[in-house]
Amino acid sequence: MLKGVKLDEKFGESFSGSKYFGIIDNIKQVNTFVGVNNSGKSRFLRTIFSETINVKFIFDLDENTRNTLMTSLRQIFGQIDSVKRYGAIYNYRTTLSTYAENIYEDKDNALESILSLYMFLDTLKVHEFTLTNDSMTYRVSNMIAQVQTLTKSFGTIVERLGIENGKVDKIYIPILRGLRPIAQESENFLNTDIYLSRTKHDYFEDDIKKGLIFTGLSIYEWIKKLLLGDESERNEIKQFETFLEENVFKKKINLIPKYDDDVLHIKIGDDLQFPIYKLGDGLQTLIVILFPIFVNREKPHLVFIEEPETHLHPKWQRLLYRSLCLFQKHNFFLSTHSSVFINSPKNSIFIISKKKGKTHILHSDIKTEKVSILKELGYKPNDLFQTNYLLWVEGQSDKIYLNYLIKAIDDSLVEGEDYSIMFYGGSSYRHFLMNKGDLNLEFIKSLNQNYALIMDSDRTKSGQRYNLKKKEIVTLFRRNKAFCWLTKLREIENYIPFNNFENAVKTVHKVKNIEIEVGDFGDRCKYVDLNARPTYKPSIKLSNDLFSRIQKNKDGSLKGIKAKELRQEIELSLEKTKKNFNQIDKIKVAERIVQNGFVIQNDELQKAILTIVKDIKKANE
Known part of the structure; x- marks a missing residue:
């Protein structure tokens, strides 16, 4: 099976994203490329399909290559371990050994382990060693110089990995596809594949010897040729009909290239045969996509499909996905906007975006534990990958306010299209921003390259110090040139005009005479019903004095x-104690407030929303 795609240096003019040697790894049987329109998904698929571009495909490593790599690594590890006698221990030595073992023991992730090893070795630094004697620092420095020389040799081996594009069998199914002839002469339609002519003219002017471009318009002649061939060729059509019976139609079918017609005919069950164009567009789409894959099933192929969901109901999209997975010798590359293909846990998902005029390719490495948290918060991968801008807020009520405030600045912006808001549930931000105890944005970036964060300060009075961890997060975002707003006031609710807030609480909770803490740092999450019968509690609190x-x-x-x-x-x-505190329904109150409407009166709030709107527009350019 395919493990990686190696891009030539020339790709750097149009594409970015590969870490080392132009290699894109994390390839699985089904690889989904997602992103907004015009981000370059289909262009990337066509580029790596074309044999005119210098691309190599890296498959499972053979024994000789593994042995060569391990011999090189043993030399490198020997150098790293040589400074132990001087009291210098490499902090990540166990990690290196684990990656080295994976080259043999974990074939699915061998390429990823090789690239990770190179990353560690290429960036080896003195401070990554624990020294019992600082005077031995020079010995570590000398050793690192020798390791760098050996690492270049290791890199040369990695550089040679892969089979040239022109030697790999490929199938390309463009968006321009169908089963009904279009070309017409007088009153008759011709079985001329004008979809193929158009596709080759626009994208593939040179012949692709090992690449089949299948649009569907050639299926009539193809099936006719097989049916008129020898027994094995005729049997090929029977097997395809059986495949469709079992996986698509659930009824016996026959495909018939009727001699006096210009289109393929089909017979389903006991029904009379009819022209295939009388089938729904969805069933025609399934046949177009599955036919070239099926007839090439015995030999491994790389299959590139543009937007396979076109014309398909979500149920049939799932049917198509399951059918593709049956062809285990093939690797599939899909450009899509469909949640069915994005949400599948077996997919390898690559996020395609425009970055400084280039198409940027980023593998989304969402760890299992983080996926479970996303699910608990009610999110699916497609909610996060198909947006240009991701704004993180603490809760559902914050999301309601932010949508209103963004609209107040620019009502042309649409949530779900121009941006998405994700609420992370207060302190659970640690799950998304912490990795082995350290703050980083690796997970945030894996979801979207354009992002911002809003955090409540939770301060109870002016002059109170901010939480140190929250200040670190602000610094982290700024260092990555991303917007992070840590509120000066207690929380978002404190920026809502007090009268608007109080009236909404009265309406939602059906009370007339209430008391809510006023001020910039008052707790607006609770209120006192002043008309309620007073009840005294047995526990009291002495004054500090x-x-x-x-x-x-x-x-x-x-x-x-x-x-x-x-x-x-x-x-x-x-x-x-007689004050009867009640918790407000934050979501319903927020909904009521935005329904009634309010004016932004706070300068800090105005500035923050203007910055967010500006960033969203920039991400959508």
Whole structure:
């Protein structure tokens, strides 16, 4: 099976994204390329299909190549281990051994392990060693110089990996496809494949000897030729009919190139045969895509399909996906906007985007534990990959407010098309921003290259220090030239005009006389129903002043505190307990507020939303 695609240096003029040697790894049986329109998905597929471009395809490594790589690695590891006698230990030595073992023991990920090894060796630094004696630093530096020379030799071996494009069998199924002849002469339609002529004219002017471009218009002549051939050729059509019976139609079918007609005919079950164009477009699409794949099933092919979901109901998209997976000798490359192909856990997903005029290719490496968190939050991969801009907020109510505020600045922007908002659930941001205890944006970037984050400060008073971890996150985003807004006020709700907020709470909770904490740092998540019957609670809280005086006694006694003073303290504390606090329904209140509408009055809020809108527009250019 295919493990990687190696792009020539010339690709750097139009494409970016490969880490080392122009190699795109993480290739699986089905590889899905997703991104917004005009990002370059189909162009990338056509480029690696074309034999005029210098592309190599890397398949399973043979024994000789593995042995050569391991011999080179043993020399490198020997150098790294040589400084142990000077008290210098490489911190990632176990990691290197694991990757080396994978070259033999994990064939599916052998190429990824090779590239990861090269990354570690190519970036070897003195500070990655633990030294018991700092005076031995020069020995580590000398060793690194020798490792760099050996690493170049290791890289030369990797550079030679792959089979040239022109020696690999390929099938290309363009978006311009169908079963009904289009070319017409007088009153008759001709079985001329004008879709093929158009596709070759636009994209493949040179012949592709090992590449089949199949549009569907040649199926009439192809099936006729097979049916008029020898027994094995006639049997090929029977087997394809059986395949369609079992996996598509669930009924016996026959494909008939009727001699007095210009199109293929089909007979389903006991029905009379009829021209295939009377089938629904969806069934025609399935036949167009599956036929060239099936007749080439015995020999491994790389199959490139532009937007396989065209004309297909989601149920039939799933049917097509399952059918493709049956051809285990083939590798598939799909450009798509379909959630069916994006959400499949067996896919390898590549995000295609425009970056500085180039088509940028990024493999989305969503770890299993992060996928489970996304699912818990109600998200699927297609919700995140098919947008130009991803805005992270703390909760559902924040999402409601942000959509309203973005619209207030520019009502042409549409959520789900121009941008998407994802809520990460308060402190669960750690799941997305932490990796082995360190803050990084690896996961955020794997979802989308254009992103921003909004965090509530949760401060309860002016002058209170910000949470240090949140400040680190702000610094991290700024270092990556991404927008991160850590609110000055307590939370988003504190930026809503107080009257608008109070009225919404009264309406949603059907209360007339309430008390909500005012101010920039008041807790607006709860309210007091002033008309509710007062009830006193048995637990009371002493004031800080009284408690500090008790502490000075060091024995917990009330020595020095008058009985009258203590009585007043208890009565005041009991009075405070009669307030009946209720939690507001944040989502319903937010919905009511945006339904009623409000004006942005806070300069900080205005500036933040303007920045977000500007970034969204830039991402959508």
